Amino acid sequence: MKSLSDMSVKEVADALSKDPSADLLKACARDQREGIRRLLERHSKHQQAQALELKRIQELLHEEKKLWEQGFLLVAGVDEAGRGPLAGPVVASACILPAQFDLPGLNDSKKLTESKREKLFGQIQKQALAYAIGSAEPAEIDLYNILQASKLAMKRAVEGLKIRPHHLLIDAVTLPQVNIPQTGIIRGDALSASIAAASILAKVTRDHWMRDLHTLYPEYGFDKNKGYGTNEHLQALQRLGPSPIHRRSFAPVDREAAEY
Incomplete structure (x- = not known):
């Protein structure tokens, strides 16, 4: 393997992206090139971010871990x-x-x-x-x-x-x-x-389904509003009344349905 002094900044960047050794990191810390210093700083911030994310995910598993311990x-x-x-x-x-x-x-x-x-x-x-x-x-x-x-x-x-x-x-x-x-x-x-x-x-599944339903009832804009009561959706309800997939028990739909 090349010594760090023989490596280009791009080669060092590639090496740092592939689980670098402790020796490589120490060599980067001693290197005087500004580009290498910036790469090392970026790598350090990335490692810190990964550590924080791992800690957050482990905290998200608190309830699961309690249950796993109980069998x-x-x-x-x-x-x-x-x-x-x-x-x-x-x-x-x-x-x-x-x-x-x-x-x-x-x-x-x-x-x-x-x-x-x-x-x-x-x-x-x-x-x-x-x-x-x-x-x-x-x-x-x-x-x-x-x-x-x-x-x-x-x-x-x-x-x-x-x-x-x-x-x-x-x-x-x-x-x-x-x-x-x-x-x-x-x-x-x-x-x-x-x-x-x-x-x-x-x-995500529901969003996909609502985009599919938009092809059947394009006037209501389900591809964008996913069925929520946006201004455009409410205006379409006023013009057209409810579609077969509207929830008749919901107040805005029930009100408009009474007009048809």
């Missing part, structure tokens, strides 16, 4: 997306993560950009021991109310898992009709890695 080795996080929209289904996911995973940036789906959610969506699908999606349609939301429909979607997601979990960690609620030990955690999508992963799977 509940297969812990499924459960969350839903789409309680608030005026149209479309409520979608839930159940997700069992392995004890070791590589999901940098994992967090409550609401705290992530769309591009970051999409990236994590694929990574979670690849790394999860098991995951499943469940949903409840607008007619079920109207029949049962949104809370009960959300629980129904969660129940369907849990029942869809190919591996039966030993324990459930659920965002905010519990599922009495599911005969599996479980814990409801307020703001669980920000406090549990498993629930955060489920929140991303549910949110």
Whole structure:
């Protein structure tokens, strides 16, 4: 291997990006070239950021670790997306993560950009021991109310898992009709890695479905608003009345439906 003095700045940059040895880092610290100093500073900041992210992820696993220590080795996080929209289904996911995973940036789906959610969506699908999606349609939301429909979607997601979990960690609620030990955690999508992963799977899946539904009902802008009551969506409701996928029990939809 070349000595550091014989390496170009680009070669050093490549070496620092590939798990550099302690000897290389010491040599970089002694090197007088400004470019090498900047590379070393950048590498140091990157390492610090990685350490902080690893610490954050470990803190997100606090609830899972407690259950693992009690013998509940297969812990499924459960969350839903789409309680608030005026149209479309409520979608839930159940997700069992392995004890070791590589999901940098994992967090409550609401705290992530769309591009970051999409990236994590694929990574979670690849790394999860098991995951499943469940949903409840607008007619079920109207029949049962949104809370009960959300629980129904969660129940369907849990029942869809190919591996039966030993324990459930659920965002905010519990599922009495599911005969599996479980814990409801307020703001669980920000406090549990498993629930955060489920929140991303549910949110991205629902967004994809709403974009598909936009092709059937393009006048309402579901590709952009995902069924939420934006000004443009409310104006379309006033002009056209509700579509077959609107939630008739929600006040703005119910009001407009009365006109048709």
